[in-house]
Amino acid sequence: ERVMKIKVVVKNDVHIFKIEGPIKAGNEFELGEKIEEYIKKGVVPKFIIDLKKVPFINSAGLGIFLNIYKHVDSLKGRMVFANLNSDIENLMEITKLASIFEIFKTSEEAFESFDF
Secondary structure: OOOOEEEEEEEOOEEEEEEEOOEOOOOHHHHHHHHHOOOOOOOOOEEEEEEEEOOOEOHHHHHHHHHHHHHHHHOOOEEEEEOOOHHHHHHHHHOOHHHOOEEEOOHHHHHHOOOO
16 A cells, blocks of 8 residues: 555644655655645744654655754744654664654644643
């Protein structure tokens, strides 16, 4: 099953990206473009990337997340991650992204970390 789906939920101006399916060759760029669409001029981005239903992510996918993270950070926004499985968590440790990204166990915890 190659299909990746993205559902976007907005809650108190936080965008929660619920991604479903593996992030791999060919769809990581589509994912990046989809998230970038929600970066609007003059609005501070507040993003949660919910990976609960993502079994696998390739290194290109991680690279895309890093690029978007830098973009969001440059706009004084925040992009955090939630619901990583152990494989993805290990990958983030190995690639040292775990020290850059804020990672939460659940999307509720991630949401509560934003100040309103």
